[in-house]
Amino acid sequence: MNKPKIGVIGIPGKWSTEVLADHLEEQTGFRAVIDMNQVELRLDTQQLMYQGLDLMTLDGLIIKKISEVYAPATEDRIHMLSYAERAGVKMFSPTQSVGNLINRLSGTLALQQGQIPMPKTRITENPEQAFLTIREFGSAILKPLYSTKARGMIILTQDDSDDFIRHALEEYRQNQSIYYIQQTVKLDGRDLGMVFVGGDYLCTYARVGNGDSWNTTINSGGRYELFVPDAELIELGRRAQSCYDLSFTTVDIALTDQGPVVFEVSAFGGFKGALEGCGVDAAKVYADYVLKECVLKGDTKA
Structure with a gap:
């Protein structure tokens, strides 16, 4: 049986992307780090190309990092990968799961439906309702729908003036379609x-x-x-x-x-x-898991 060929969707040069590719290469002899901004989906030939490599020919793709910064356009990249997934290329994690978590709101709703304890959270498009919620919470965080590592988050406290909070809400809304407000916890x-x-x-x-x-x-x-x-x-x-x-x-x-x-x-x-x-070494554990899954769930491609 041929060894699986697994590509890593990530940021070339970034440690987490490269270390995962290192572990895969050590076990299979194959290495492919894929930057999504260089990928071309060719619907006419049913190919998903990256620098001469047709990703449709791989046994699997690990979505380690689909973009440096989350944005609505990130979801377009997920749709492109889903084309390969529907054709039989195994995705780690599945594109639907990744898509549900790129947007903070859809991720939150899944946790809520699973009855997972979370800080008090409210979502609204109305700036006055957002203001009243922040005052009710006492201290709250405005969270962008697309962000990681606390980027773009704004903390507002009971010591802030009404004018300060309203101004913060106006600035936040310039780049956001909706107010996502979460009460701070101690x-x-x-x-x-x-x-x-x-x-x-x-x-x-x-x-x-x-x-x-x-x-x-x-x-x-x-x-x-x-x-x-x-x-x-x-x-x-x-x-x-x-x-x-x-x-x-x-x-x-x-x-x-x-x-x-x-x-x-x-x-x-x-x-x-x-x-x-x-x-x-979680990267090694993950690589081992992916390779095991690819071998268990079907023959590798020639």
Whole structure:
């Protein structure tokens, strides 16, 4: 049997993309890192081309990172990949699952339908209703529908004046179609990233803030640490990720004074937190999982 040929959809040169491609190459001898802005879908010849490589000939594609910044146009890339998926190229994760998580609203609705505990969240197009919600919440975060790593988020507190809040709402709406408002929760200076591969629990790391920012992201100076969750918390993470069909993901969980809440489930998940916080090479575990799935679920292509 031929060894599977698996391509990695990602950002060429980025560590998480390249390390995944490294592990696949070590086991198969094949390497393909694919930048979606260079991909051409040829409907007339039924090809999905990238620098002379027809992606339709591969056994599988791992969607590690579909764009540097999330935007509505990101969904167009998902549609292009779904063409190959319908033709039999295995996708990790499936395009429908990724598409549901690119947009924060659709991702939130899936968690809500799964009865996953979340911070109070309200969505409206009406600026006056948005203002009243922020005042009711006391402290709230405006979150863009398309963003990662807290980019573009605006925190508003009870100490802000009415004029300040209304101005913030006006600025936010210039680039957003709708107000996504989430009440802030009291953290102990950290939140958790719970990693799952193929629906199975792998490890949990904590992102610990540096005290200078309201969020704990590494982009804002946070750091990774090991965290050992109890069985109940792992079950919460498992339930949250099961709201989607994901090959690899990280569930963002916060421990609050009112119990744990889930912020979001990542469409892709990261490797660095598991490696630096837990000493676990999640990229290798993921590569092993993908190769096993490709072998179990059908012969590889010639």
